[in-house]
Amino acid sequence: MHSLIRSYGKPLTSLFVCLTAFWLLVMIALPQAFMIEHSLWHIDRDDQLGMKIDRAYSEMGLVEYDLKAAKTEKVRAEFQTRIDALKAQIAALEAQETEPPKIYGIHNYTKMSELHFTIFLKSIVFALMVTVLALVVCYPMAFTIAKLATPYKAALMMLGLIIPYAINELLRVYAWLMILDYQGVINSALAWLGLVSFEAKTWVPFLENPGSVFVALIYAYVLFMIFPIYNTVETLDKNQLEAAKDLGASTWKTHMRIVIPHAKPGIAVGCIMTFMLSVGSYSVPQIMTRGKSGDWFSQLIYRQFFESQNWNTGAAYSFSLVIVCLAFILIMMKSFKVGIRDIAK
Amino acid sequence: MTKSRSLSDIILNVYIGFFFLYLFAPLLVMSLAAFNAYDYPSVTQWKGWTLKWFGELANDDRILKGIANSIIVALGVIVLSLPLGLAGAFVLTRLEGRYNNLLYALLVSPLLMPGIILGISTLIFWGRFNVPGGLLLTIIAQSSFIASYSMLMFMARLQRQDRVLEEAALDLGASNFMVFRRITIPFLMPTIITAAVIAFLQSIENYNTTVFAIGGDWTLVTEIGSRFRFGLSPVINVIGVIFVIFTVIAASLYVLQKEKERQRKLATA
Known part of the structure; x- marks a missing residue:
């Protein structure tokens, strides 16, 4: 830090630090913290509340x-005290109705339905x-470009890899x-052969x-x-x-004894990136399934936010996803013996 | 490479052939459908060649607005993420001690997190301050990870920096600010340009983060995304063709540039 001050002076250094x-x-950090906080409470909306209030009112009528x-x-x-008690109860219930209480706890995590939990596990698998x-x-491709091909060929292959990647992710998936599709290229070819109709x-x-x-997914993230x-x-x-x-x-x-041990950090990084991108991909399953086959977890999260308007559950699901990714990163780092500096390059 | 054509060589070559077929066949199918007169994107139901979808694109207000929004967001991301990345790189390259690794891990963490999480956390955080989803929030959400990319690029460059130059300038009486402006910035210039280009491309391309932060607004990519649900038409394929053309031109220019450099090096050697 002193060398920074020495080179650029205090004003610039403090600007960098700020x-x-x-x-x-x-x-x-704060957005993450807020997301976690959001996942740890829910608004307690009691479905029976209206009925409870009605019942209390009718009981009060009887007592009056x-x-x-x-x-x-x-x-x-004696009756008067009962009326006062009922009045207090009604006031409390009505306050709860207009402003439902915020309850902290792990409710959002534990209430995940069996279906959603299955989807969660399925997405991970x-x-x-x-x-x-x-x-x-990808391994044979990477090895070929790095070691087998002539420099000219390697450059050409590199270009061949980058061109599809430069085209928007959605459009790449859309091409598939x-x-x-039901009447897509493959099915048309099969129909032409008379195999399907x-x-x-x-x-x-x-x-x-x-x-x-x-x-x-592999097509979309091959480069990573x-x-x-x-x-x-x-x-x-x-x-x-x-x-x-x-x-x-x-x-x-x-390969087993020389190339793969040497390429370990690269393999770890490639796996981390591919896993993270796949498990968190919203676009690919959204486009490919078009609601015709089961949801992926990322689609569930999207629904929690924009269809059922339940941000608390959505935040809990999101944080579960973060935990999965973190666990995967840590496992890869441990088993491949690579450090954080090797990962993000 | 040995000249012997062994069986494994043939298998490998076939494999590479298939791999590139896997990469390019979909793009070909997508591009071809942009010229088909059929109303639904298809290459198998061929109704004749047409350019009408290009005309429809030019009249599609939502797409045009989406392109404008995408560019606004991308410029905003450049303005926000480059200074952040640069500042982070300065601090990390000069910070000694054990906090360095921790800070590094935190600053690159957005790269290791699914894009949807960045969008969601930004949406929740700013929602508390009543900032709704929109272009501004999209800029912030995208910058959180694009800044990490620029930081890594700046760090790579700064590690090759010769600090003697700065020391000399200081000894000769240059002010700190002057050193920064006249020595450091020119030294970083190539990286600043590359980082800006990468930030721009990343921003334009981004969907997973944007879809959560964009609110009622839209960018080109989120508009394409919503068309998959409603109103899929070959106009989308036209956009794909335009992307392909731009990419191929850019890639060819890049290769030509490299080739020129190589020849110049050969000439001077």
């Missing part, structure tokens, strides 16, 4: 009638599957929708299968897996590969 603090607090009919002073006083699939698909609606319902979301792996494999000394080959190691063994 900007950093603003970013850290107002744009990262009794009061008029009462003969002795003692009985009258699906995201894990997407991550593994993406790793399997056109291919897999549009009239009889015997097309293959790809969109009702989570596999179609997988395909689009390839680039980190490419970056680490590229730093591997080619001589090591030659040596392994000379010593008679098979391709399989070379």
Whole structure:
């Protein structure tokens, strides 16, 4: 910090510190804290409240009638106290009706219905599957570009990877929708071959299968897996590969013993990014399923905010998602023995 | 690369071929449908070539407004996220001690969090101060993670900075402000430009964060998103074609530039 003051002086240094603090607090930490706080309370709207109030009123009417009919002073006083008690009760109930109390607790987390919890787990499992699939698909590509291709070819392949990525995510996914739709390209090809018929609606319902979301998710986030792996494999000394080959190691063994251990940080980063993007992706399942097959968790969250207007539940669901991502990051960091500095590059 | 055409080489080449087919076939299908006269985006129900969808796009007010909004948001993101990223990079490269790693982890955390979470937390936080969803909130929400990208770029650049220059300037009597303006900023200029371009592209492209923070307003991407529910037409494909054309032009220019640089290097060597 002293070297910063020495180079740029106190006014500029304090400006840097203030900007950093603003970013850290107002744009990262406090919004998270507010989201968590939001997830920890709910407005207690008692459905029976109106009925309870009505009942109290009618009871008071009866007691007032009794009061008029009462003969002795003692009985009258007794009725009077009952009326006062009822009045207080009604006032409390009515206050609760106009301004329902805010109740703190983990209610929003525990009340998750079985269906929603299944979707939560399913989304995690699906995201894990997407991550593994993406790793399997991308590893050979990353290795080829980094080590096998000539520089010219490698540059060309790099360009080939970046061009689809520069096109908007929604449009990339939409392109897959056109291919897999009921009357999409694949089904049309099948129809042309006479295997399915549009009239009889015997097309293959790809969109009702989570596999179609997988395909689009991998397609959408392929670069986040390839680039980190490419970056680490590229730093591997080619001589090591030659040596392994000379010593008679098979391709399989070379990869298992030399390339993959070297590429560990890249693999960890690729998996973290792909998992995080997949589990939190709203756009891909939204477009690919179009409500025809089951929701993903991200879609549930969206509904809580914009369809059922239940921000508290939405916040609780969101924070559950954050926890899942954090857990995944920590597990990957531990099992691949990489630090935070290796992750965000 | 050895010349021997072993079986594994052939398999690998076939694999790479399929991989690029996987990458490009969808784009081809999408682009082709933009020229089909059929009312619903399709390449299999071919009703003849047409350019009418381009005309419809030019008359689509919501899309045009969306493009304008997207550009406003993207410019706002550049203005907000670059100074934040730069400040964070300065503090992190010079901060000693054990808080450095913690601060680093916190400042890059938006990159490791799903986009929808950034949108949601921003929406809830500013909602408490009665700031509703809209373009402003979208700028703030997007900047929270785009600033992390710029910070990482600035840090990479600052690590290669030769501090001797600054020391010399100070010894020769330059003011701190002058050092910053005349030495540091010019040194960072290439990164500032790259970071601005990346911030712009990231902002235009963003959907998952924006959809929560945008409120009743819309950007090009959220408008496209809502069209998937209502009113899917080849106009969307036209937008795709325009994206493809822009990208290919930009990529070719980039390659040409690189090639020129390489030839210049070869000539001087």
